Amino acid sequence: MTGNISKEERIKGEFIPESIGGYEKIGKCPECGSKLYLDSERAELICEECGLVVEDSFIDPGPEWRAFDEKERENKSRVGSPMTYTLHDKGLSTMIDTKNKDSYGSKIPSNKKTKLYRLRKWQKRARVKDSTERNLLFALGELDRMSSQLNLPKNLRETAALIYRKAVDENLIQGRSIEGVSAASLYASCRKLDVPRTLEEIAEVSRISKKEIGRTFRFISRKLNLDLNIVSPRDFIPRFCSKLNLSEKVKEKAxxxxxxxxxxxxxxxxxxxxxxxxxxxxxxxxxxxxxxxxEIAEIASVTKVTIRNRYKELVKKLGINL
Incomplete structure (x- = not known):
């Protein structure tokens, strides 16, 4: 129980409808029958007359962030799904679900299924307006497929999609295969974010040869002035050792x-x-x-001859005694 609330406190809050707080049938104070009042600052449901605290653990439905102007409020709003470069329309268009159910989960009557099918077909056509969007639709689908097979993180997929979009804007796609530029963009994003993946690994999950991916990668990186990091042999050590089931001691020694x-x-x-x-x-x-x-050659995608030659050089020049 609390004392009667003041007029100032009443102004801060707001009267709530009868359906809030689980009091659909009561709708009034269980003690005196007066209206209930929600104090949003204290998260309490209070009777405006006798001051009875009916509920004291309301969840705040408002945002946890603050905004000081209308523009900032719009930028921080979480209405709808976030924008993504991995979809040709950046995820901003409407999708009609393929399930023949309404918003309540009930099945749609058979006489309306034909109409829904036509709506879905025209919506799919409307999402792709020109040849550029058709190009992006196919290329970004290829990027997603290759990234999934290589278990690459989401931020890397976003970077690869952004690089491909830049290549399209600069008209670098003309005369080259979509798959080749997609694979080259994926390899460029791996280099940019220091995720160790070789051209051989990219070529395995794509339908393009290693030679063509390398040639396309060099072309788009030069034209787009991509600031790419140099690949270090150290970047491959943890992954190779993990696949070979080697200990941490071997990893540090390497x-x-x-x-x-x-x-x-x-x-x-x-x-x-x-x-x-x-x-x-x-x-x-x-x-x-x-x-x-x-065993090591199969994991590293190199030949035994390469390992043997590098091994001899390292042992000789570093004075390693095995």
Missing amino acids: KKIIHKAEEKNILSGKGPTGIAASSIYIASIECGEKKTQK
Whole structure:
């Protein structure tokens, strides 16, 4: 129980309809029968006459953020799904569900299914207005498929979609396959966000050869002036060791070998995956968890000859005694 609320407190709050707070049948104070009053600051349901606190644990339905003007309020609003570059219309158009059910979950009568089918068909056509949007629809679908097969994160997919959109805006698609530019955009986003993926891995999930993906990647990165990070052999060590079921000790040892090789400047002109594979091979021998060159070659997507050549160079130039 509380005392009678003041006029100022009454002005701060608002009278609530009879359906709020689970009092549909009562709608009034259970003690004196007066109207109930919701104090939004204290989250309490109070009788305006006797001051009885009927409920004291209301959930605030308002936003947890503050806005100081109308523009800021609109930017922070969470009405509708967020915009995404991975859809050709950025996720801003309306979708008609393929399930023949209404908003209550009831089945739609058979005499209305034909009309709904026609609406769905015309809505699908309206979402794609021209050849550019058809291009984006196919290309972004390919990006999503390849990203899913490679288990790439959402932010990387967004970056790849943005790179592809820039290539379309600069008219770099003309004369090149959509799949090739899509795969090259995905590889460029991996390089940009330091996610270690090789051209071989991208080529495996696409329908394009490694040679064409590499050529297209070099072209769009030059034309779009992409600021891409240099691939380091260290980036591949954790993933390769994880797939080979090697311990943390081997992983750290392989990274130390690469660090020494970088200090002596003997990695210039060498493929990062080959260096990573040979470092893991040396580290596995030193730590007593030896893996064969064939096992490591299959995981790293390089040949046994490459591992053998890099292994001999590292052992000789770093003075490693096995």
